[in-house]
Amino acid sequence: MIVASPKPIEEVINTVKDCKKLLILGCNECVTVCEAGGKKEVGILASALRMYFAKQGQQILIEERTLERQCDHEYLEEIRDIADTYDAILSLACGVGVQFTAEKYLSTVVLPGVNTCFLGATEERGLWTERCQACGSCVLASTGGICPVSRCAKRVLNGPCGGSTKGKCEISKEVDCAWQLIVDRLTALGKMDEYEQIAPLKDWSTDRAGGPRKVAKEDVQS
């Protein structure tokens, strides 16, 4: 899923402070799972902002809404009738949801309430970690199912580098060395002979380097 984290409240206050009427718009997908922008977080943020502005003696009407998804026309249509009644919509969806909402409601300011961080998994309650950078050309078949592009600080395709120490990355003792994990896994699978095959130069044109990307599945397009 897409993992996000709430923006600092001071930053949010600064972006919404000139509004008279604000809609905080949550999303019921990834950001709900990572507890950054679901119905619960919409409620908490709305309360915090109401308290702040009340204390400042500032009149601001803050309403709450959470859609099934903000990255889908169908669900975004649900606020068609009300969108332009607000000075701004503070979207707690990922960057995709914020932009899709903005594209749909051109006359309303749409602001981000979270920082979109990475594609990751729930490691344990309250802890999400990165697993994928959407490079567009998956190498997991040759790396024991562990991704060096997203999990190695230098995205080394023929690792580990010389900074790997006791299973940890040179950047921090808190970060696992992806290549230690790869070697351990290849060893467990009896596939260390594959380790000595040199990974070729990667085609990054399917990554961010190639410009904005698109996936089209023609057989289902109308």
Add this chain to the structure above:
Amino acid sequence: MSLKTDSKLEKILRAGHLAVTSECGPPRGTDLSKVEEKANLIKDCVDAINVTDNQTSVTRMCSLAACIKIKLMGLDPVLQMVTRDRNRIAMQSDILGAAGFGINNMLCLSGDHQSFGDCATGQNVHDLDSMQLVQTVRHMRDEGKFLGGGDIAGPPKIFVGAAANPFADPFEVRVPRLAKKIAAGAEFIQTQCIYNVEKFEKWIGLANDRGLTEKVFILAGVTPMKSAGMAKYMKNRVPGMDVPDEIIKRLSDQPKEKQAEEGIKICIETMQRLKEVKGVAGFHVMAIEWEEIVPELVKGAGLYPRPEV
């Protein structure tokens, strides 16, 4: 003996001599005379001089410019190039520039992570990794082609090196990784600084068993310790460094003013011991901001005068 390049380092190694290289870090400014001063301190006792590439991710004068300066002094520089800061266009371009100025050696590295340096908020590139950079230089030299397939007018005649760290983890891949670098085209290897001599001997022994030391020249890396404090810092703070406690003890047992002398002694002992080890083709002496000590180390190890080739 068939030479692939005009490199003095290659000539020395292929002639069967123990080679000696050392390094210069470029200045944090524009004064090229600093490079000249450092090169002059070491030139008579080394065969080639590595020039570091923004080491520890601290911004400095570019390695290529400092290499050109050293080349113009009539010496043989080794251009260090990290994959952290350049994409494949910039690297191929710099390789051509280097070869154009008669720079005959390169050391291909991934580079320390930028979080160690003075631009921790910067982007890193890593379009290629160090192994793929080795492949790239060999491809350009031997095939006379760019990565994109076009012909190079005057391919770069560069002797290609890579680094090896026998002390990084996991140890069991350190020899397979050396094999990979050789398969990628590395012709010489400069190792991480050796303090744990036994572990190094184990590593090179395994490399000997696989016949790898017949395919590549391994220059054993050494760095003299200036003080017990430096030894502790290297042990605890420098990634991939293995400093045994007995080294720290030997230095700490000396009064402060004698610690540098003890550090020099340890370094010379290491070189003397490793000279006899099968598979060691020479030494890479990294006296960090202590270039003036290199002649004493090289002489102490019985590696002076340098052979004429």
